[in-house]
Amino acid sequence: MNSSAFVAASLAFLTAGAAWAQEPATGQIPDPRDSAQERRFDIRLGTGAPMMVSLSIAGRPFEGPLTVDGGLWVFAFMQGGYARVGWTIGLADYRDGAGRGSTLELTPMVGALSGIVAAGTDQVEHFIVPEAVVSFDWTWWFSNHIGLGATLTLGGIFTGAYIDEIDIPAFPDARLAVGVSF
Secondary structure: OOHHHHHHHHHHHHHHHHHHOOOOOOOOOOOOOOHHHOOEEEEEEEEEEOOOEEEEEEEEOOOOOEEEEEEEEEEOOEEEEEEEEEEOEEEEEOOOOOOOEEEEEEEEEEEEEEEEEEOOOOOEEEEEEEEEEEEEEEEEEEEOOEEEEEEEEEEEEEOOOOOOOOOOOEEEEEEEEEEEEO
């Protein structure tokens, strides 16, 4: 593809996006919204590493970017939960006046991950370790109050000074989750 065709295709894509975001009744592009400032509630089911399955409930209980996230996870011979807080940054908001369209948000978070390890037939090990992650959340909104979304979470779980039985000081945390948003 030559450079002029690439530029033409890029302009067509951007123009189509602007036309799609126009208010249906007036044909005007509505004032930009900042999705990070709006209240929301998400329920997501995910998979990744090291967690095979996770269920997350996250939300912004107030109008503003403060996000609270909690969940349960399962791995071979282990299960547990986590709690995190973060600050959401709205990267893109392509919703129309009726609330239909997509949003993309980035949320850096810190928190604690707890777990129970089945160390043997009668032994159980409990642990709580710190973690830091960044979540990228894309949501398609059918209206202002209901949407379907996907969240990619990347970060680290820090075990070094907290669990003597684990020789690795940190584990990657990578998950992809899908679910509903309100």
